[in-house]
Each structure stands twice: as C-alpha cells, then as structure tokens.
C-alpha cells in the first residue's frame with residue numbers, strides 16, 4: 001500500500017502542481033496520485049476540504065502533511081538529498097533561485113498562464129512580463145555558465161530545475177523572444193523523462209477539464 005498521497009490539479013494548467021510532482025517523483029516517494037480538475041481562479045471547491053490552504057500541490061507522506069510547493073520540495077530533498085547540488089555554495093545558489101521563483105515573477109505568471117496543449121506566439125508580452133523574462137534568462141544563463149549545463153546546476157536535474165519547469169512550459173507555449181542559450185535549456189528540460197511524462201499525461205486528460213479562460217486568453 002502507498003505511504004500517502006499527492007494531490008495535484010489539471011496537468012495541462014497547474015504549474016505549481018508540476019513543481020510538487022517533479023519533486024515527489026525525483027525523490028521516488030511511494031504515494032498515490034490524486035488529480036483534481038481545476039475550476040481556475042481559486043474556485044475549485046473540492047480542494048477546500050482536502051488541502052489546508054485550499055490549493056495544490058498537497059502531499060501526505062508517512063504521517064507528514066505538506067502544502068506549498070517549496071515546502072514539498074524541501075521535504076523531498078530530506079528524503080533524497082541529491083535533489084539539491086552537493087556543493088554548499090552551489091546549493092545556496094540553487095535554493096536562492098528556486099525561492100526567487102516561488103516568491104515572484106507574478107507578471108509573467110499572469111500574462112502567460114501554463115497551457116501545455118496550446119501555442120500563443122506573440123501574445124502576452126506585457127512590459128512587466130518581459131521584465132520578468134529578462135531576469136529569468138539572466139538567472140538561467142548565470143547558472144548554466146557556472147555549472148556547465150545542460151541543467152541549471154550541471155548534468156543533473158535538481159529542484160531548481162523543477163521550480164522553473166513550468167516557466168519552460170510557458171516559454172514553449174507563448175514563444176517570447178529568447179536567447180539561443182535559453183532555447184537550449186528549454187530543450188533539455190522538455191526532454192527530461194519526467195517532464196515528457198507530465199506532458200503526455202496532460203494530453204490524455206478529459207476534454208471536459210478544459211477551461212475557456214486558459215484556452216482562449218484575451
């Protein structure tokens with residue numbers, strides 16, 4: 001029997017769920033996966049009785065209860081320490097860029113929501129979103145220059161990559177102008193087996209879960 005459960009939202013749209021799911025899968029936790037179709041905009045009533053903050057991801061594992069993707073990520077790193085870089089200085093850097101993602105880039109998240117099944121080139125380019133994109137490209141370039149790529153901290157996919165995986169998905173969907181180095185990083189993350197699996201499972205979700213606000217953005 002599984003040691004708990006991971007509650008997530010619609011894979012096509014739920015960027016925070018993707019972060020938590022990647023952390024849990026990278027750590028190899030034995031948990032049942034429960035997918036709740038999102039209503040969008042915080043209106044998913046089913047979550048109010050499941051998750052303490054009414055949001056996904058939410059993890060129950062071996063007596064522990066965790067909400068907030070960053071708390072789930074840190075818990076997973078306790079179970080599998082290799083999810084952060086081994087070097088102390090690199091680990092500090094990885095934690096900082098992961099925390100910056102968790103705390104920020106709201107303009108990008110609002111202007112270019114995650115939708116794994118669509119393509120919206122040229123749309124969503126508000127000045128604020130473009131400023132967020134510039135900062136993200138600078139973070140990725142610095143990390144990859146220091147650690148050699150293809151991921152942010154070298155050859156291994158860490159929790160820093162998990163935190164930015166939904167940004168990769170946004171860039172693939174919304175196609176802002178990006179550097180060659182950023183494109184190389186998008187390809188590396190998109191090709192990771194867990195990311196590929198998430199995309200495939202998103203594509204198999206029922207059509208009834210589609211939300212007009214994300215399929216036909218203004």
Ligand SMILES: N[C@@H](CCC(=O)N[C@@H](CS)C(=O)NCC(=O)O)C(=O)O
Nearest residue numbers: 014016040042043044055056068069
């Ligand atoms: N700060 C939270 C954000 C979680 C969040 O906003 N999750 C969204 C889905 S991506 C949610 O649960 N929305 C509830 C809803 O749409 O009803 C985290 O890091 O986990």
